Amino acid sequence: MTTVAMLAILVVPAAMAAVLVVFRVRLRRAAGWCAGAASLLTVVASFVLLGDLNLGHEPVLVASWVPSESIVLGLHLDWISFPFLLTETIVTLVAIVYAWGYHHTDERSPLFYALLLVFGIGMSGTTLADDMVLFYTFWELMLVASAVLILVWGDAPPGGPSRRAVTLKYFIITHLGSLMVLIGLLTIYNAVGTDTFSALRAGHGLPFELIPMVTVFFLIGFSVKMAVFPLHIWLPDAHTVAPMPVTIMLAAAMLSMGTYGILRFPFSLFTREQLGGFAVPLMIVGIVSEIYGALMALAEEDTKRVVAYSSVSQMGYILFGLGTLTQAGIAGATLQVIYHAIVKALLFMVVGLVVHGTGRRRLGELGGLGKLMPVTAVCGAIGTLAIAGTPPLCLFDSEWMIFTGGFASGHTVLAAVAVLGSLLTVAYALWFYGRIFFGQVPEGLHAHRGPWALLTPTVLLATLAVVEGIFPAPVFVWVSKQVALLLGGMP
């Protein structure tokens, strides 16, 4: 059953994507529903796998590919990958449902939904892969699928860069990061002679002198995907130009793949002592990213860019948490990934509703929408307060853990700076919300209510942000089990 569930997460959306492409004329109107059904199945399959993990079983699927070179293809789910898998499958589902209301149905719609599914497969496969070949293949698949989605369906704002230019930048820069990852993987393979992660974790025997070099490659490569300063330059344009469902997947799910990579490789393969030298640089880069992203969010006028830069800032918190190399910090960083996915998807959905309802996206052209779009305003308020780390909303829980880890690491000054830097997050969040929902309604601004397909996932995520904040215990348990597998087994 678990093997079937694990395969279903990859095969069902792949098969549905193929069906959508082949029968694109007949399935033009039903494409969204078909994609949604396939995506829902992946979420169900993820919960089936959770049951197995709770029983202490780790689903594994292995096939020998090139026996002479000891290259095997494998899928494996453990507590490191599960939180990411669940986050990604749920985000893909809500993005597809959101697309029902946001995307205008035309003859290319089946291709659009097929690519969304392929994008999701790329992320699911990355988290499930237990060998280097599959990992890298799925890693690149998500890049290719998302790049095509931006290139074909992107919405370049007037006066901004073209879709083509944005896609090229996105592709080239993130691909450079991928190449860094590839170098790290090949170095390990050449030194150890196996490409299986399970075997590597069991005792990799990597020469000591290679560990710093491999770690540097991994950290830079995965930081590009995380979009931390200064490797974030692909993110603002890509998030701005991408169609909203793709933006949601990029911001809420794909960025977390960078964190997953860091946890899966350096943090899973090496001990705390071996990574000790990277702690302070990671924390410093995290703080710089936190502050820089927040300041840029304060400076931006385009609503999508504000939320995009907020991602740069939030990734800074995550990197800071990882850099603490403490149980609390790493658990907090993983929680932040999950909760950031909820809140960032929520904020982009709110922006989507505003853009859809008013036809405007610049802050200076908006205002007073609290009275015209009350449901959106309430959801936006929850998202804004959550991103500002207000208790009892979900991101407070993860930030508390991250800062606890910061002080536990002994780097008190850095931790204090990170705490004080979070005030800038409060500043831009309130500024952003106030400009859209308070004040006078600008002349000529009319707002119409969003369709249910846009409102339902938005309300659902707002509810989840509150519920997760008040009842964080189940997710804490998953993350605690994950942390026990990292840095050579943390107490």
Add this chain to the structure above:
Amino acid sequence: MILTASEAEPAVWPAALAGIALALPLLGAVGLAARRHRTGSGSRWVAAALAGIATLGLAGLMAVPVRELHLVAWLPPAGPLTLHFGGPGGWLAVLTAAALTGALVLSRSESAWSPVLVLVALSGANAAFLAGDFLTRYVALEVVGLAVGLAPLTVGDQAGMDRARRAYLWLRLGDAGLLIAILLLFEAAGTLAIEPALAAGARMPAARVAMVGTGLLLAVWIKVGAWPAHRWPGASRGTAPTLRTWLYGLAVPNLGLYLLYRTTPLVGLHGPLATAVIGAGTLGLVVLFVSAARGAPGSRTAVTLNAALGCAAVVLGPAAGKTSVIWLAMLATPLRLAAWAADTRLVGAAAPKGQAEPAAWLGRIARAMSAVVEHRVLNTAAAGLFRSLTGAADLAYRVVERDELGVWQRVTGAALRSNRSGHGDGDRLLESATQSTLAISRWLQRRHTGRLRRNVAWYVIGLTAVVVWVAGGVW
């Protein structure tokens, strides 16, 4: 000896009374928010009744033999949330809740949202006064801070939003200091329970004590509205009388004073810090006195009085002991209420005419000092700091993202040039490889253009073959 709920069974009464004091106002707020269009002025009386019942609940908690009640473990690593009954915190809670009841009864005009917000704040304030652990206290203070931030929004204009942001940011700055102190104490004690954490804090090295004390004092300073952090309560301008009088004028300062009461022993351990606090508080008092002598506008009287009381408290704490802080809080409560109530009536009115001109020398000092009081100097410094931060960010943006210095362009251009000059043969090889690939690509495109379905069918067949092959390997 402290009796906990588990030791002194049954704990039904303390739990029920705690529910009345903490949960009832919150539930009432939810109910009033849902029915705010229907209840009209009746919501004020409902809120007053709920506040009165909560006051009785708090008074009842002072009488029960159980001193501690463990609630749920919210964030698992932080331990259970705990309430602690009795002591000055309990009395201050009773006093503050009773003051709200009185304010709501006496108030004549309330907005639709003000009873809701004061009930939310009452719930948070009660939890903060009774908290037995730092997590409960922090969250409760954040809830009160949120109510403070939301209050100016009831005015309903953009200025209200700006004032809300200012007040909330000030309180969050204080809470950031509190959080730093809490996490340092947690690191030293391994627990968030207030008593053991403060006891462990007292054993920390002097530098750590100074850091914890500074964080706690930052929170205290802002909450009590002591100079120079005294302007944020002015954000309540134009809000309903109860919000202004009780929430801004009494509840938040009392919470700050209670925090000062708990902090004072720790601050007293660090001589230079205690001296600095006394010095800063005294300076604040002098500045405020001179400002008052210069003739502060009537609408700022309550803010100035609030600031003076705050400065007096931070001086009294380290100088005369923590009990003095509680006495100050108790005795100053009627004064605060009266000043804020009077101030609320003055809002919008012109400054009283015929104010006495201060003496020339006093006027000069006053003008110099008021430059500081009015935050011109501090605002300039803060704005300068913010400008440098944003300037640095802007520079980074221009250099890194827009490449305005052309660094990347030069680097990549130079790399390409050196590649071409140094590898002529390689270049030609690369060029022919590129041309060949392009030719193959064009041939493939011609062959496949307009035949997508057939191509996909072939692709699906190929994919199926791969899947079958992989599946064969698995099973």
